[in-house]
Each structure stands twice: as structure tokens, then as C-alpha cells.
Amino acid sequence: xxxxxxxxxxxxxxxxxxxxxxxxxxxxxxxxxxxxxxxxxxxxxxxxxxxxxxxxxxxxxxxxxxxxxxxxxxxxxxxxxxxxxxxxxxxxxxxxxxxxxxxxxxxxxxxxxxxxxxxxxxxxxxxxxxxxxxxxxxxxxxxxxxxxxxxxxxxxxxxxxxxxxxxxxxxxxxxxxxxxxxxxxxxxxxxxxxxxxxxxxxxxxxxxxxxxxxxxxxxxxxxxxxxxxxxxxxxxxxxxxxxxxxxxxxxxxxxxxxxxxxxxxxxxxxxxxxxxxxxxxxxxxxxxxxxxxxxxxxxxxxxxxxxxxxxxxxxxxxxxxxxxxxxxxxxxxxxxxxxxxxxxxxxxxxxxxxxxxxxxxxxxxxxxxxxxxxxxxxxxxxxxxxxxxxxxxxxxxxxxxxxxx
Amino acid sequence: xxxxxxxxxxxxxxxxxxxxxxxxxxxxxxxxxxxxxxxxxxxxxxxxxxxxxxxxxxxxxxxxxxxxxxxxxxxxxxxxxxxxxxxxxxxxxxxxxxxxxxxxxxxxxxxxxxxxxxxxxxxxxxxxxxxxxxxxxxxxxxxxxxxxxxxxxxxxxxxxxxxxxxxxxxxxxxxxxx
Numbered sequence: 001x002x003x004x005x006x007x008x009x010x011x012x013x014x015x016x017x018x019x020x021x022x023x024x025x026x027x028x029x030x031x032x033x034x035x036x037x038x039x040x041x042x043x044x045x046x047x048x049x050x051x052x053x054x055x056x057x058x059x060x061x062x063x064x065x066x067x068x069x070x071x072x073x074x075x076x077x078x079x080x081x082x083x084x085x086x087x088x089x090x091x092x093x094x095x096x097x098x099x100x101x102x103x104x105x106x107x108x109x110x111x112x113x114x115x116x117x118x119x120x121x122x123x124x125x126x127x128x129x130x131x132x133x134x135x136x137x138x139x140x141x142x143x144x145x146x147x148x149x150x151x152x153x154x155x156x157x158x159x160x161x162x163x164x165x166x167x168x169x170x171x172x173x174x175x176x177x178x179x180x181x182x183x184x185x186x187x188x189x190x191x192x193x194x195x196x197x198x199x200x201x202x203x204x205x206x207x208x209x210x211x212x213x214x215x216x217x218x219x220x221x222x223x224x225x226x227x228x229x230x231x232x233x234x235x236x237x238x239x240x241x242x243x244x245x246x247x248x249x250x251x252x253x254x255x256x257x258x259x260x261x262x263x264x265x266x267x268x269x270x271x272x273x274x275x276x277x278x279x280x281x282x283x284x285x286x287x288x289x290x291x292x293x294x295x296x297x298x299x300x301x302x303x304x305x306x307x308x309x310x311x312x313x314x315x316x317x318x319x320x321x322x323x324x325x326x327x328x329x330x331x332x333x334x335x336x337x338x339x340x341x342x343x344x345x346x347x348x349x350x351x352x353x354x355x356x357x358x359x360x361x362x363x364x365x366x367x368x369x370x371x372x373x374x375x376x377x378x379x380x381x382x383x384x385x386x387x388x389x390x391x392x393x394x395x396x397x398x399x400x401x402x403x404x405x
Numbered sequence: 406x407x408x409x410x411x412x413x414x415x416x417x418x419x420x421x422x423x424x425x426x427x428x429x430x431x432x433x434x435x436x437x438x439x440x441x442x443x444x445x446x447x448x449x450x451x452x453x454x455x456x457x458x459x460x461x462x463x464x465x466x467x468x469x470x471x472x473x474x475x476x477x478x479x480x481x482x483x484x485x486x487x488x489x490x491x492x493x494x495x496x497x498x499x500x501x502x503x504x505x506x507x508x509x510x511x512x513x514x515x516x517x518x519x520x521x522x523x524x525x526x527x528x529x530x531x532x533x534x535x536x537x538x539x540x541x542x543x544x545x546x547x548x549x550x551x552x553x554x555x556x557x558x559x560x561x562x563x564x565x566x567x568x569x570x571x572x573x574x575x576x577x578x579x580x581x582x583x
Contacts, residue, residue, distance in 0.1 A: 013473070013478075014507045017478070017481050024499075028495065043490065126447050128459075128498075130536075132492075162492045
């Protein structure tokens, strides 16, 4: 046996090492328990070095940037002696400074504004797993970070903490294929499950084809996954189409758009309301109502039949036709230039009287004809002139007079 | 033995001990730097994420040591460290790199691995093998529904092979100095 092992020593060692690792894998799968100590050691060895590297990089780059900015200012001072040039350079410098501070300020402002308790963290490295999106942040157990906490930026969600070590944490980004979060759309309140896909995109699953989702619609966290508090922005739907197993919705996560540098870890989440959709800038402007229809209390109700402009025009034509004894649809058209000056009561008020009238007399008022601009015929303020009553028309109230000029 | 001879021997022994220490340090620091590179650099240069430096370092040490057992242990250690720095189960990269270490060391016992063309070929082959076997393990052992893209792996394999040549040259120089 010993000679056999000696003869195949290399192969034996290979098999032993592989078997040991297979057992380790099987142990992890079977018990769902991690070999945490090993990870703590490795992360504890690697992340301090990445922190130092990051510190050196920041300071060195800052120094170089300052140096080049100063060189630029000196160059400008040499060549531009007038006041305008100097002010332009100052403006440029201040704009750069503001731009640099902008992100940090936005983070701080968001941290103050959000009701959830958060802690700022800096990305210090990326995970090594194949086909996955993970990053290391410089906050760990010692800062109160725990596994399962949400990671966000003011723009939207970033991911969640999948491992928390003493000095660092591993964050699974929203674009990772194993990432999942409950989301709800802003406009139509459609619920779904956010899943990461490769190439920096996500898709929303479990949405039926019948449910309405629009391209450009915002999605927010629903709070049902018990990781992300309700109301954090997720992103805008970029593609929406019907699919075989439900609606296919693709979304680019807003929190990962501008590149990651600093993030917030939600230590204690507080659910928020999902904001109402803001008024669209493309909303159509509604013109004010016409002056004659604007006041008038109950009679101005355009939902009642006979009160619209079209109804008034129709009745005006009818009065003109009636005044000339014309039957619409037969013979030559009537003279529309004459003015029919009547006193027709408002449609609502006239209705009971019209009901009392015999069929055929729908106006029930005094009719005056004048050759006048037709647009004024409905004013009711024209002077009454002698007119003839429409032949055969009953007069339920008052006289109907007609005058032809 | 004369006094001079004794002094010469003790000097040689001291030098040898120093060189051994430096070699051991290189043996530890190079894979550590490779892993650090993989963790830190792709943050700023995303296009460098295709570089599998821990694998290239494993291949290099296995080829130069020409001892399968050493290759196995080195590959396992580098793989397990890589596994620890991700959320996946510990042992996946470990098993794959163990096999790479073993096969690379076995190949080095039969061929002249100083030839740059052969180094390039071996680097490409082992990269492809590494990615493919990882995918097989991921599907077979863990039941994950991951996708293997042969075209992409082929191109990345060529790129890694291209990086392997200057890297191995650099490591050779470091070794010679040690």
C-alpha cells in the first residue's frame, strides 16, 4: 500500500486535495452554513491593503490635480492680463470645485432627508466571483453593518449587503443575476420582482401582460422583500413589451448610472410613501371657458343637453329656418344673414316650458328677424320689432313675432 | 578546514538563507498582488476585468516549480482565497485551480516550458480549461443555470495569453534576482 502511494504520490495528493474541497463544498451546501472564519481571514488580509491603496490613490490624484490646476492658473495669468480672463479662470476653478463636492453633498443631503438611518460607505474593491457584480465597501460589523442591509444612493438603490466582515462588507449589486427585490411602478402601481441581468441592466418579472406599464415609468421599492424600505427609487422602464410568460420589462437601475464611489447603507429602514407622479411638462393647456358660459350657476352646466355651443348654433339655425318657413334638407338654403332676435330662455329654464308646448314648437319664445351679423343673433338684446307669428305654431307663452327685412 | 574556508562557507550559507527567504516572500507576495489586482484595479479600469491574474500566477508557479504536489497546493490556496473574496461557496475556484496547478506542473515535466510560443499556448489552454471547468462545476455541483460563452472565453483566453508572456518574463527576472 505504501509503495503504491509512493508511486502515485502526485495523483494521491491531487485526489486528496480535490476530495477535501468537495467535502467542503458539500458541507456548505448541506448545512447552508458558510466557512466564515476563512472568509474573515482573507477579507481581513486583503481589504486593509485596498484601503491603503485607495487612500494613496485619492491623495496622490488630489495632489496632481491641484498641481495641474495651479499650473493652468499660472498659464492663464501669464497670457491673460485683462480682468475678464482672470474672472473666467476663477469661475472655471470654482465650477470644478463645486462639481467635485456635488456628489458628496448630495449624499449628505439625502442622508439628512431620508427617514431611514443610514451610514455612508466608500467602495474599496470589487468581488472576484465570475459572472457576478459585487463590490467591497469600507464599512463592516464594527460600524453596525449586517448581512441583508440595503445599499442605496440618492439616485436609487444599489444593492444589498451579502457578507459583513469586521472592517468591510461585500455588496451584491442590483445588476447581479442573483439579485432580487420587490418593486412597484409609480403611475399604475404594478407590483413585480426586480432581477439583475448582465450588462448593467435589470428586468422586472411577475408582471402579467394585462397589467399596464409604460416606457419611462418609474419603479420604486415596494418594501415587501424586507430588505429595501418602501419608496426608494429603482429606475425607469426602458423597454416594455408583452412576452410569452408575462410582460417583459427592462430597466436601467438609477443608482448605478453615474458610477459608484460612495454609497449609503441603510441600518434601520423606514418605509416611505411612493411619490405621486409629477405633472408632465407636456400637459395640454386648457383655455379658459368662453365668457358667456363661464358664470351663470346651474344653467352653465355643459353636461346638460342643449347647453353646448353646438346646441346653441343648432337652435339658432333652426330659428332662422323656422322664421323663413324653411325645412332643412329640402330646397334652397335659407338666408342666414338675417337676424333672428328672440328671447329664448336658457336651455334649462326653457325645458319645462318646452315640455308644455305642443310638438313642433321647440323654441316657445318671441322670434325677431333682423339682417345683421349672425354672430350676434344669440345675444337676446336686440330691439324688438314687429314680427309675424310663425304659421301654425302654437304660442304657449307670449307672442312669437317675425319680421323680414 | 582553514579559517578562510569556514568563513566562506558560512557566508554562502547566509546568502542562501537570504535568497530562500526572498524566494518564499515572492512566493507569497506575487499571488497576493495578483488577487489584489483583481479586487482593486477593475474598479477604475473596467476593461481589465477579463484578466485572470491569479490563474496566470498559478500557471507560472506550477510551470517553473515542476512539482505537481506544489502546483496542486499552490492552486488550491489561490483558488480558496479567491472564493473567500466573493459570496460563492468556498472550493469552486479552489478545485479548478488545483487541477490547473497539477496539469501545468505535469506538462512542465515533459515539455520545454521556456519557449514563449508554448507558454502562450499553455496560458490560453489553461484559461479556457479554467473557465469551462468552473462552468461545469457550477452547473453540476450547485445546479446554477449559468451560461458559457465560448466565443468570449476564446477571446479572453487569447488576451490572457498575450498578457502571460510579459508577465512570466517579469516574474522570471524577479526570480533570478531572488
